[in-house]
Amino acid sequence: MATPFFKTNPDIIKPYALMDLDDTLFQTQRKIDVWNLPTAKTEHLVCAVVNKQGVPLSFMSQRQANFFNWLLVSTDLIVVTARDRYEIKRVKLPFNSWQVLTHGAIILTSDGELLSTWQQHMYNELVPLQDKLNQLSQVFANHSKNDNSQLVFTPHIDSFSNGSVNEELTIYLAIKHTQKDHQALVELAKKLPTLIRDFEQDFYVHVNANNLAILPHAVHKRHAVQFLLDHHLDSQRPSFGFGDSLADLPFLQLLDWYGMPNHGQLHENISSQ
Known part of the structure; x- marks a missing residue:
């Protein structure tokens, strides 16, 4: 049987577009x-995002x-973001499909x-790590009370x-x-494996701009x-x-096609090679 040649079809099948948000579709005025x-x-x-007081925080350019x-x-636009269920409510965009939140812990x-099936899976993965996460939380909570500390620590918690x-x-x-010192976060990331036993067996660290995240291996956008x-x-x-971040690359590689904005961590990493 001969292979047919392509013919246009008026019945459009919408593709899935899986999109990171911050620094991909919008960003702060500083960026x-x-x-x-x-x-x-x-x-x-x-305006794409407001802060906790309802003041515009992040914006889309006209092109964005x-x-x-x-x-x-x-497309069928699917959000894939580090934002949690509370932070996503401050994004003032009309999403109407699946949402992958909290680095992949929530769908x-x-x-x-x-x-519910994903909730139960994540429950089983996270329960054994609660003691270690609480130990780390206590370390950073105590450190952030220090008058000289310029670190702002936030545990991300949800119901499972x-x-x-x-x-x-x-x-x-x-x-x-607090001073958006990226290098200070990079140095902190290097010290993290010394804080608790078997750190690297249970956790990985992601640093992008002024964000450092300590994540269980089970929590990943790709999963x-x-x-x-x-x-x-x-x-x-x-x-x-x-996606704009190195942490986005593993989930993007699951798709048929993927790309990045011409700015941000992923773009800079490729451009420097």
């Missing part, structure tokens, strides 16, 4: 200035807003409901269930520097995206995605 983004004059900016609008209309359905049991569990730990691809997404539909 807009650093990256000198085009179409980002004040009158062109679109046009790109996002195209994604919403033309929400298109209705905004927790995906295992059948009838519903429990608050620590997922990962985040650290920022959650793989679960969606295997159990919930249509394998006949094409997939593509974008």
Whole structure:
């Protein structure tokens, strides 16, 4: 049987677009200035995120807003972000599909409901690590009380269930520097394996700009995206995605096509080689 040639088909099958958010689709004014983004004059900016007080915090340039609008209309847009369930509420964009949150520890359905099978899986993974996460939390909580400390420590906690049991569990730990000293965070990351026994057996560390995250190996965007691809997404539909961080690369490599903005950690890493 001869292989047919391509013919256009008016019945469009929407691809899946799996998208990181911060620094991929929007960013703060400080980063807009650093990256000198085009179409980002004040009158062109679109508010994408507000802070805890409801004040605009992160913005899309006109090009980014046009790109996002195209994604919403033309694809099944799936959020893949480090933001947790509380932080995602401050993103003022109309998402209407799956959401992979908290570095992959949480999956929400298109209705905004927790995906129960993933919840139970993550419960089983996180429970054995709670003592070590609490030990690390105590170390950083004590350190941040020091008058000379310029580190801001935040444990990310959410509710997980295992059948009838519903429990608050620590997922990962985040650290920022008040003066946005990236090198100070890099140096801290090098010291972390000495803080508790078998650190590297249970955890990995991700540093990007002014964010340091201490994560269990079970918590990763790649694991959650793989679960969606295997159990919930249509394998006949094409997939593509974008991310700005080295931590995005493993989930992007699961897709048919992937890319990055022309700024940020991933772009800089490739450009330097």
